[in-house]
Amino acid sequence: MAELRGALIGCGFFAVNQMHGWALAQGAGIVAICDRDPQRLAIVGDQFGISRRYTDAAAMFADGGFDFVDIATTVQSHRALVEMAAAHKVPAICQKPFAPSLADAKAMVAVTNAAGIALMIHENFRWQTPIQAVRKVLDSGAIGTPFWGRFSFRSGFDVFAAQPYLGEAPRFIIEDLGIHTLDIARYILGDVHSLTARTRRINPKIKGEDVATMLLDHDSGATSIVDVSYATRQETEPFPETLIELDGSEGTLRLTQGYALTVTNGDGTVTTDVSPALLPFASRPWHNIQESVLLIQQHWVDALKAGTETSTSGADNLKTFALVEAAYQSAASGQLVEIGTLLA
Ligand SMILES: NC(=O)c1ccc[n+]([C@@H]2O[C@H](COP(=O)([O-])OP(=O)(O)OC[C@H]3O[C@@H](n4cnc5c(N)ncnc54)[C@H](O)[C@@H]3O)[C@@H](O)[C@H]2O)c1
Incomplete structure (x- = not known):
């Protein structure tokens, strides 16, 4: 064609x-x-x-x-x-x-x-090489059925330098970054039926929240924590890595800083390097995100030609976006929010 x-x-x-x-x-x-x-x-x-x-x-x-x-x-x-x-x-x-x-x-x-x-939302984080590697481990059955997870993005990186508008909006980290982390949680552990959230603003120069902690109840019965922060300074800055912990019926998985994926089960412990490629146009530390841009765009081309639905179609991404809305509602009310009522 x-x-x-x-x-x-x-x-x-x-x-x-x-x-x-x-x-x-x-x-x-x-x-x-x-x-x-x-x-x-x-x-x-x-x-x-x-x-x-x-x-x-x-x-x-x-x-x-x-x-x-x-x-x-x-x-x-x-x-x-x-x-x-x-x-x-x-x-x-x-x-x-x-x-x-x-x-x-x-x-x-x-x-x-x-x-x-066709409508596809450019939700590229699930296309990152380390996230795809986590998905593959789960699909292989190496840790059995996951019952608990943590999806974490904690950073002190100055995102406001390249994107000054981020400091101006009343909603910040959940809408801008947590949206990706929540999508990864859905991609790995499946859809969510209820969510509870707490937020903080630590940086006094911005309008929105820069710290959020969310508790997700997945339809599968798994529980997960999605925690995001742009107010966390660490010895080695992990930006823009999403770190993952999963406990399953047959073993555990840990995606740790430096793109190391460790799987422990009855066969022992194996650690694999799941670093993203450094594409010709890319620069560290952005290369993880930059590679995922190419991968999601290639997916769009292939799906459009084949006439198939994309992984992050509008219909799919409504379910991630509902989690964002639920998180703000829960943080404001202090209550658990049912996702079904938002999507109805
Ligand atoms: N997926 C990711 O990893 C990722 C990373 C960074 C930003 N983003 C998203 O990308 C989007 C753009 O972010 P950015 O940082 O590049 O913003 P930006 O402000 O640098 O760029 C937006 C551009 O759009 C133009 N524009 C706005 N409205 C327009 C209109 N109606 N018609 C024509 N041009 C218009 C502006 O003039 C501007 O040049 C945001 O939604 C942001 O959340 C995604």
């Missing part, structure tokens, strides 16, 4: 990784780009040699000539741009967080379903 032609909207900080990913992906390429900021448009257009440039997404859709759109803007514009894609029947990838609210996210799934187009 011919190479799929993509258009990208939003040429900011993270979109550069996506553009590098498209340059390496097999079977697709970017033919047009859009940003309302002419400076960003020029920087990304020149760097990647894209001559079709727009400051207005509506004008780009009107001109057409592409098979999918990759929306890499911040959350405020996601619903309007996905609705625009649906109106033009163009399959769409949308960056996380899905939408400003669960109601918006549900409307986005409904509008793309009605238009008969």
